[in-house]
Amino acid sequence: MRFSTRLLLVQLATVVSVVLVCAVFFLLLAVQQLRAESESSALNIARTVAVDPDVRELVAAFSEDPGTPDAAQLRDGALQALGGDISARTDALFVVITDDQGIRLAHPNPDLLGQVVSTPFADVLAGKEVVDWERGTLGESARAKVPIYPVAGLRPVGEVSVGFETASVFDDLPAVLAAVGLAAVGAVGLATLASVFMRRRWERVTLGLQPEELTALVQNQAAVLDGVDDGVIARDTDGVIRVCNATAQRLLGARDPVGRTLAEAGVPTAAVARIDALAATLAAVDIGRATGVDAGADADGIPIDGHLLYLDVRAVRRDGRELGDIILVRDRTDLIALTERLETVRAMTNALRVQRHEFANRMHVAAGLIDAERVTDAREFLSDLVERGSVDFPVENLDLVSDPFLQAFLGAKALETGERGVRLGVGDDTQIHGAIRREEDVAAVLGNLVDNAVDAAVHAPAPRWVLVSLLDDGDALVVTVADSGGGIAPGTDVFARRRSDAEDDAVHGHGIGLTLSREIARHRGGDVWVIDPGGPDGDGAVFGARLPDSVGGAGR
Structure with missing residues (x-):
């Protein structure tokens, strides 16, 4: 029953x-x-x-x-x-x-x-x-x-x-008995009607779920909300938050969100605007599908307090009745950082592949000289290799960079930029006395600045070049990246996030690269900024970055 x-x-x-x-x-x-x-x-x-x-x-x-x-x-x-x-x-x-x-x-x-x-x-x-x-x-x-x-x-x-x-x-x-009986029957009848109404109201409010099912639902909800790394927010049809797990509060900076709207809970305006846009898109989607209609995840993410957040809004319906929506908040900061690391590894792997190929060619030359019984020439060739060392990266002034990580990273980038017809060089004023630490943040910020500069330079007439200068200021790493591109068009905010499907106008930065780089730097107490926007009549743009706590003592 x-x-x-x-x-x-x-x-x-x-x-x-x-x-x-x-x-x-x-x-x-x-x-x-x-x-x-x-x-x-x-x-x-x-x-x-x-x-x-x-x-x-x-x-x-x-x-x-x-x-x-x-x-x-x-x-x-x-x-x-x-x-x-x-x-x-x-x-x-x-x-x-x-x-x-x-x-x-x-x-x-x-x-x-x-x-x-x-x-x-x-x-x-x-x-x-x-x-x-x-x-x-x-x-x-x-x-x-x-x-x-x-x-x-x-x-x-x-x-x-x-x-x-x-x-x-x-x-x-008998008359008293009849009056009391009629009153009793009337009272029971009213009570029956009230009980039937309360039963229907109960089933409507609980969506037909029984107490045992509600208990299991609460247990499952607690297990899911506390057991996932994603943020989960449930809103009713009036936009009032009814459920919000700790992850969502932490990522969005919400304060006592239950019983409030997103704006009242202190959620950043950018996130509220994106959620409202996704909810509006969801409302235009065919609602004839099952519960949890997906409006599509945010393709680009929103940088908030050093985190890159992806938002997803899904409708919640039961038996054709609209109950509100679910907002999923995914932190993709670690994924982006891992992507940057993998990109660094890939660049270095390509550099090692080139070095291996060049070294194999040199060994073939030495073997050929020996096979031709030109031992003296072979000895001279090998002696020359010993004096010159390993294969040089095509980076001008790379010897000014003393840190092996930065040498390898810039060398790998130079190999890639060379394939695109852009020469990568190190500025004459480069000077670093310590060893690089927090390599992931350095690779992410420096890599993005170099990649954006190369994207701008490839659209400019020859000679195409990108110049990187590196300085240490205490424990902070100061980076400047200049290019030979056409500069930044007036009125363009290169740090404004644009969707990944937006047309690439060859301007510095597209998507989330520069935005995320600035967020990473500011999260460490630093910053990324435009030193010189450049212009059509001059050189390209110049970007600067400051990354605190990125340089340690001399040596490793």
């Missing part, structure tokens, strides 16, 4: 139980009220009869007579007529009048006149009024007994007993 059905039955059982308890309680109150009304009526009638002057005088006269009153005389007496008249007018079961000995002076049954009453009368003759339910010769009744005092005396000389039949007392009970 579904939980909502069980809940409905429990609610109905609770309501029925409460209604039954209330109905019984009201019925008891109604019975008590009817009893009290009948007792009060009997008492009032008895008091009225007891204070009647004629009754007081006649009863006092019978009480003064020591003998027993004659029954025949009582049947035709004034007291019997008075009692019968009062009983007829008040619908009382009986009106009984006695003397101080309890002898009936008036009674509905004339045969009992002159006899002692069947119920106790001592308390009444002692001056007390008695109201009670008793069984007498006429059956059970609600009765009131009131003492009768003489006109000029303080000692009771008789009593008046007025009673109402039990059936007459509860004549109104």
